[in-house]
Amino acid sequence: MVTVTEARSNARDNRTAAHSHIKGLGLRDDGYAAETANGFVGQAAAREACGVIVDLIRAKKMSGRAVLLAGGPGTGKTALALAISQELGTKVPFCPIVGSEVYSTEVKKTEALMENFRRAIGLRVRETKEVYEGEVTELTPEEAENPLGGYGRTISHLLIGLKSAKGNKKLRLDPSIFEAMQKERVQVGDVVYIEANTGACKRVGRSDAYATEFDLEAEEYVPLPKGEVHKRKEIVQDVTLHDLDVANARPQGGQDIMSMMGQLMKPKKTEITDKLRQEINKVVNRYIDQGVAELVPGVLFIDEVHMLDVECFTYLNRALESSISPIVILASNRGQCTIRGTEDIVSAHGIPPDLLGRLLIIPTVPYKPDEIRTIISLRAKTESLTLEDEALHSLARRGENTSLRYALQLLTPASILAKVAGRQEIKAIDVEECEELFIDARRSAGIVSNGTNFMS
């Protein structure tokens, strides 16, 4: 039996935080890009090409192939890859890595690649569970003499009353569930959800019967659950194959203090063996055959693909052929360069010809000044920052002269400077001050190569 409930998605969300304004490719029904839509501005041809890729994926015509986004830094390559995964549906895994990430002393390169392949393959598991769900009308712990003697008293049962749209039910629950409820801080008037088999319990929210008109609390109000209190409910869980690997590799730690300390002190890499993966694949395949689960291939995005070496490319070639493979999107801002791991074989983007032959290549182009402007103001809106017109102008100019990313990166520090000065709005002087504090790469390199002594 594969542990599913233990699995928790550890997708590295923070990597995509800079793209939180991107909600999709922003294509119209006819497949053409709207000027500004879904948070995307300009880069029309590349967006349309990505739309075709999405169609190919849906038609299952991408197997054995991959996509390469080629273009300068800050031209939206990562954003496009993320948008493709969003177009494929909600809960489609998106796993962004950088080519150089596969080199570590702990794990083999191909092993690291394999791990990321599995992070990019989702599994949707449907389970029918017996549950109790309702608004808590009563919550009474029943005490008893401690059976072990002594003076203490213990909780022998928990009496709980639950109300749903169709009925009421009183349950007598095990004391362990009482503890779980205390942890979730369940009170009368909350809507809870208890799994009958495992006793797992979850506070869903506050019943909206208790909502007042003027409420300042950060409380989530939920409606009274429909149907009976006791019912069978279909639970859908989305996990990645990597989540399953991790959940099943970790020795299920005990509750005793030593193993808890151990977990705190050593967040060590868990050993995931090939054998374990094969076992998991077997169970996953069985779930799929039984119709309990469904594979959701996601997007594996490998940035700076020229950092991979021949061995990794060989692995990639093979992995693309596999029947369970995610959509692989590569990105590069290099032109001709030597393939890593070879003496002197020069190839486009540092990718060997046999892999190049499998790629659909999409170029991205630098942005026009007004596009940069729109992107910056979009980003400011997403971060709830207000920009004075002149500040926007000044940032946009920096975007043109250096890079879009540099301009976007100045946004947050500039907002901090504005706040320090007691203003809500970012002014041009904040941007200028930031520019003095944080220089862009070209200026930085210039200073160092001119031999300016930082110490003097």
Ligand SMILES: Nc1ncnc2c1ncn2[C@@H]1O[C@H](COP(=O)(O)OP(=O)(O)O)[C@@H](O)[C@H]1O
């Ligand atoms: N066309 C666009 N519309 C809106 N935002 C964009 C666009 N292109 C890039 N961005 C944003 O600009 C920043 C840099 O883009 P990114 O995708 O990281 O570039 P690259 O991967 O090509 O270096 C990101 O925050 C991204 O979301």
Ligand SMILES: [Mg+2]
């Ligand atoms: Mg990028």
